[in-house]
Amino acid sequence: MVIGEFEYRWCRRSLGSQFMSFRIVVLFAIAALVTLGCGSDNPYTNPIAATPTSASGAAVTSVIVEVPRTSLTSGTAMLSTATANYSDGTTADITAHATTTWSSSATAVATVSASGRVVGVSAGTTTISAQHGGYTGSVAVTVTPTAATTPTVTSIAVSASAQPRR
Numbered sequence: 001m002v003i004g005e006f007e008y009r010w011c012r013r014s015l016g017s018q019f020m021s022f023r024i025v026v027l028f029a030i031a032a033l034v035t036l037g038c039g040s041d042n043p044y045t046n047p048i049a050a051t052p053t054s055a056s057g058a059a060v061t062s063v064i065v066e067v068p069r070t071s072l073t074s075g076t077a078m079l080s081t082a083t084a085n086y087s088d089g090t091t092a093d094i095t096a097h098a099t100t101t102w103s104s105s106a107t108a109v110a111t112v113s114a115s116g117r118v119v120g121v122s123a124g125t126t127t128i129s130a131q132h133g134g135y136t137g138s139v140a141v142t143v144t145p146t147a148a149t150t151p152t153v154t155s156i157a158v159s160a161s162a163q164p165r166r
Contacts, residue, residue: 058088060133067128071142072110072120080116082130082137094132101131109143120144 067080082102084094094100095116102112109124118128120143129138 056086056088056090058086058090060135061085061087063094063130063132063135063137065128065130065137065139067118067139067141070140071144072118074120074122074143074146077117077119080112080118080128080130080139082116082132084132084135094130097132099132103129103131105129110141 062085064083064085065080066083068078072078081093081095082097082100084092084097086092096114100114102114102116104110104112104118104126105128106124106126107121109122109126110118110120110128112118112128116130118141123143123145125140125142127138128141129136
């Protein structure tokens with residue numbers, strides 16, 4: 001607050017009273033930094049880092065990740081879902097929640113987007129995880145290579161327009 005007062009007095013002396021709102025802006029900025037804990041990771045002083053809660057205020061107790069199938073072919077995609085269980089017995093879909101973080105243990109095998117979309121990249125096994133409120137749910141996914149297709153010849157057309165050589 002001392003810095004705000006000093007800057008306000010300097011502005012007022014050099015530029016007049018039109019900067020009266022400057023003092024208010026500085027005070028609000030300082031109040032915002034104190035409210036947010038100046039980037040502290042302490043959940044009691046930084047509401048941004050606080051543990052997500054349900055609508056009733058219950059805390060997260062576990063996260064469950066589900067996929068429609070545990071195997072997919074490279075080059076294909078599927079949508080996974082994440083569900084948070086809360087201490088009051090309620091559940092919530094947190095698949096695309098802003099504080100849900102998705103990850104793949106082997107991005108060379110499969111990638112996962114912020115919305116839970118899993119894309120097979122190459123053959124192998126990976127773990128798809130969703131982290132929310134300090135809890136992580138995971139599921140193993142196996143990616144199989146795309147099946148090679150062998151072309152099948154069904155007919156051959158022969159044209160009689162060619163002239164024999166002499």
